[in-house]
Amino acid sequence: MNFTKTLLLGAGVVTIGIGAGTGEANANSGFGPQVERVDLSMKDGIHIDVLLKNVSNNKHVNAVNIQPASGTMDLNLDGFVKCAKDKSTDFIGSKAYFGTVSLQNGQIVENGVLFRDDYDPGFTEWEGIGNGQWVNESGNHDPFVVPLAAIKNGHPAVRFDPVAELEKKLQQHLGQGKSKAEFYQKEQMIAVQRPISLSGTCRGAAKSDGPGSQASTGNAVSSGYRTIMANLTIRYEGDPAVNETPVVHAQMANNPNQIGNNFPFKLDKADFQPNIPHYNGKCPPDQNPKIRVNFQTSGSTQGLIDLKVMSENSPYGEYGSYFETSGIVNNPAQGAKHIDFSFPLKEMLAQDKYAFMSQPGGQTQHNMRIKARTKPFQGGEWSEWKDFDTAMYFHGCKPQVNVNVGGIGGKMGFDNGGQGGNDPIIPTLDVRPGINGGPAKPGLNIQQQQPGGDPAPQLQIKKSEENGEAGLILPAVQKVREAGR
Numbered sequence: 187m188n189f190t191k192t193l194l195l196g197a198g199v200v201t202i203g204i205g206a207g208t209g210e211a212n213a214n215s216g217f218g219p220q221v222e223r224v225d226l227s228m229k230d231g232i233h234i235d236v237l238l239k240n241v242s243n244n245k246h247v248n249a250v251n252i253q254p255a256s257g258t259m260d261l262n263l264d265g266f267v268k269c270a271k272d273k274s275t276d277f278i279g280s281k282a283y284f285g286t287v288s289l290q291n292g293q294i295v296e297n298g299v300l301f302r303d304d305y306d307p308g309f310t311e312w313e314g315i316g317n318g319q320w321v322n323e324s325g326n327h328d329p330f331v332v333p334l335a336a337i338k339n340g341h342p343a344v345r346f347d348p349v350a351e352l353e354k355k356l357q358q359h360l361g362q363g364k365s366k367a368e369f370y371q372k373e374q375m376i377a378v379q380r381p382i383s384l385s386g387t388c389r390g391a392a393k394s395d396g397p398g399s400q401a402s403t404g405n406a407v408s409s410g411y412r413t414i415m416a417n418l419t420i421r422y423e424g425d426p427a428v429n430e431t432p433v434v435h436a437q438m439a440n441n442p443n444q445i446g447n448n449f450p451f452k453l454d455k456a457d458f459q460p461n462i463p464h465y466n467g468k469c470p471p472d473q474n475p476k477i478r479v480n481f482q483t484s485g486s487t488q489g490l491i492d493l494k495v496m497s498e499n500s501p502y503g504e505y506g507s508y509f510e511t512s513g514i515v516n517n518p519a520q521g522a523k524h525i526d527f528s529f530p531l532k533e534m535l536a537q538d539k540y541a542f543m544s545q546p547g548g549q550t551q552h553n554m555r556i557k558a559r560t561k562p563f564q565g566g567e568w569s570e571w572k573d574f575d576t577a578m579y580f581h582g583c584k585p586q587v588n589v590n591v592g593g594i595g596g597k598m599g600f601d602n603g604g605q606g607g608n609d610p611i612i613p614t615l616d617v618r619p620g621i622n623g624g625p626a627k628p629g630l631n632i633q634q635q636q637p638g639g640d641p642a643p644q645l646q647i648k649k650s651e652e653n654g655e656a657g658l659i660l661p662a663v664q665k666v667r668e669a670g671r
Contacts (some may be wrong), residue, residue: 199549216407218292218408219449220275220388222268222306226412228382229262232309235349235418240370240425242454247367248518249484251455252349252422257576259346261416267308267386273314275390277323278407280305282330283383284337285344286556292408294385301336307384330382335553335576339462343567344381348420350460351376367430374422429577451489451518451563455557457522469544469583470535474528477579480555481525488563491516495527498555498576502543505534508554515563531581546585551578 236259242251263282269275272634285299296302300605307325312318355376359369387409396601459478465471467553483489491514497505516523529552543550556574561567 199426212451214286215410215412216289217410218289218428219389220270220292220390220406220408221386221410222270222271224268224384224386224410224412225264226268226414227264228380228414228416229632230607233262233419234421235259236346237260237419238352238420238422240428244452244454244484245427245429246369246484247426247428249452249454249480250370250425250428252352254334254348257334259332259334259418261332261382262329262382263305263307265305265325265384267307267388267410269308269309269311269382269386269388270390271314273313273318273390274389275312277309277311278387278389280307280309280384280386283385284332284346284380285383286381286413287383287411289346289409289411294409294411298381299383300340300344301332303330303332305330305384307386309386337353338460339458339464339577342461345461346378346380346418347460348376348452349457350419351378352422367428370428371424371426371472373424375418376422379417379420381413382416383411385411387408395438407438421517451485451487451516451560451566452483453489453558453560453572453574454484454492456493456558458554458556458575458577460580462577464549464580464582465531466549468586469581470532474530474532475579475581476526477529478524478526480522481514481516481558482522483560488515488517490514490561490563491558492556492560492568493525493556496555498553499551501551502540505552509553519643529579543581544583546583549580549582549610551580553578 215224237255238252239255240250240256241253242249265280265282267277267280269277281294281302282305283296284297284301286297287299288295288297305325305432306328308323309325310320310322313321334348337345338350339345351492352374355374356366356369360366387407390406457480459480462477463475465475477495479493479495481491481493483491492512493514494510496506497508508530511525514525514634534540555576557571558574559569559571561569
């Protein structure tokens, strides 16, 4: 049975036909002039894409800490690209994507991509020697290696967080009145579907329409793509030792009266929120973005937590600490807690060495890791700093619109370069788009700056109904138009 799933990603709409099983049938695709076709499927065979384990030494059910056995996922793809039947057209490369793409003017547009990498599929070119023939080249058959930290945040139809998927199944289990300990004791299998794409790019040599002709196709380059819904399998191996009885230190075993009073305090996990709100808008922003860290502790006594978020293996080098806090008082009996911190985007973009991050277009990647240490609230020593969750945070900058209005003699947009008796009045239009590729929600803040430096009263904005289209028109423009009617 085939069905169609529509992904709404930012301002784009991507419709993906999904076939039963591997997702090959009715896959979404598009091809530029130099590309005849692109094929993509998952290789046959039973495989586990992500293995989950309970890594906590404390086997109490409330101290369970589920983590992937590996930080990457290997996807065994079977890809193929066929260039157009032209002796001067060559295959020049491919990319694999975790997410969806589309085609515009023969070029790939990444509508909902969380991770991409070069990929080497099999391909075919037309060899024009003699009567011509197709020449096939085999790919390297290496897997598409996807970092789990890169794909855990994003649009719900694309993002993939294996631990969150296991938590969803746990909630269904608990909703049936079953035991939490029993769930973690047994093996759990989960299957989900996510979009995987492959692009192929071919280039044609320059051609002329004949001697003396000025027309030429140039070195034409175009791409094609195919997107499938791939089956991803998660296996939690189960931990039979999980129980509902707290673990007691050996030195307390012969003194039951101390149980509950001296049980150690421990930070079991500290994770970034499942769907980090990436930033895409004015640079620098008016306010730093907020990111949440969820944490869980165990023990029967209160404790203190020092926590920091550090840069790690970032493309622009080590920034150091994005955030630090100390002395968080926590009581394990109160359950899971969280803190919100401000990612220092304003401070970063204010530094000259990071000016390149403020350029419109594209995204800057920030790799983050949580580090923490703990101690009992009364007595005891601080533990060593330990590594916890990692995540990637992205910010993008959008160009701001500046509208120049005013001048001498009622001429709109006139700039006399400061010559003459009057300088033009230049209002600033501050348009702030929405976040995460959502619909733009302009915030209009228009003020006139007089030569003396004092702001004039705010301009009033009227809607124009000219040509039947709603728009924004400044009062001075309105007067000029009315005078000419």
